[in-house]
Amino acid sequence: MPDIPRAPETDAPPRRKLLDLQRDDLVGWLAEQKQPKFRAAQILRWVYQQRAMSFDEMTDLPAKLRQRLAEDFDLFTASIETEQVSNDGTEKLLLRLGDGGEVECVLLRDGPRRSICVSSQVGCAMGCVFCASGLDGVKRNLTRGEIMEQMLRLQRRLPADERLSHIVMMGMGEPLANLDNVLATLDIARDAEGLGISPRRITISTVGLPPAIDRLARHGVPYNLAVSLHAPNDELRNQLVPVNVKVGVDKILAAADRYFATSGRRLTYEYVLLGGVNDSIQQAHELVRLLRSRSALLNVIPYNPVAGLPYKTPSAGAITQFREALEQGGVNVQFRTRKGSDIDAACGQLRRNRAMLNESQLPLA
Structure with a gap:
């Protein structure tokens, strides 16, 4: 599955993380954009229920609002x-x-x-x-x-x-x-x-x-x-x-x-x-x-x-x-x-095994 696209790096102030916002914080930001309060429910519905990958997918929002969201926020950061x-x-x-x-x-x-x-x-x-x-x-x-x-x-x-x-x-x-x-x-x-x-x-x-x-x-x-x-x-x-x-x-x-x-x-x-x-x-x-x-x-x-x-x-x-x-x-x-034993499903196994592999590939001193 392709990873979620992220906006290109710019000299603009760092974007905030949308998923870390309280609902009231989002409502306050919308008010600053002169957008109605109900837009918060639309945005959150796209995030939590409609599985949006990016702000562009939020098609019931005005295009200018979607653009501003992408400028001010990261949806996913990992x-x-x-x-x-x-x-x-x-x-x-x-x-x-x-x-x-x-x-x-x-x-x-x-x-x-x-x-x-x-x-x-x-x-x-x-x-x-x-x-x-x-x-x-x-x-x-x-x-x-x-x-x-x-x-x-x-x-x-x-x-x-x-x-x-x-x-x-x-x-x-x-x-x-x-x-x-x-x-x-x-x-x-x-x-x-x-x-x-x-x-x-x-x-x-x-x-x-x-x-x-x-x-x-x-x-x-x-x-x-x-x-x-x-x-x-x-x-x-x-x-x-x-x-x-x-x-x-x-x-x-x-x-x-x-x-x-x-x-x-x-x-x-x-x-x-x-x-x-x-x-x-x-x-x-x-x-x-x-x-x-x-x-x-x-x-x-x-x-x-x-x-x-x-x-x-x-x-x-x-x-x-x-x-x-x-x-x-x-x-x-x-x-x-036991489920997932063929894919290192126990806690921390995948991270540890990948780290061990990376260490094994380091050049010898």
């Missing part, structure tokens, strides 16, 4: 650095941002569902040892517009008669560490004049930051919360998720319980299953003790190997035994089908 399509229909984009940072986003097709997984930061500071996203640390938070651009670019990959059905904030970065911009983006995503996706079909993933979980509860919108647990005790979780040293499993579970009490939304606990690390029967029994009394779903994800890391996918036998122990213990559990 470029597609790499794109991959899996045999199962999964599509992954590596986007290069205006400052050179790179983030990944994914479109997943599963029956009638059209789900997207988007990033909230360039890199990640949480340090999960098996994840490619955080191997180089975190560079910065994404703006509201940069998060929304991922959603819109993935939406454009769908045929005209299909629409996005689910959003998962589970790409690169820790969404609750960039909560202001994440919530501002999701406010648009759930708005009828935005992407029109119900909060019940929007999931925010976190490694577990209790103060931010409590703040999310106070926000009052019943998004689904997914807590990336990955270990049933602090000793192992401290090794796998280093930020846990400052928090602890008990405090994370308590914050999640408070979120459930406030929102009424069933919690999901994510558990990446690492062969020989956290896939034993004993660890399954520990998970049973933690979760069987909670209204929660345990989502077990067999590990998607990352080049250069020592972790591996568990054997089929280990997966079966782990699952049986959980089910017999009364835990509501599902094992996620």
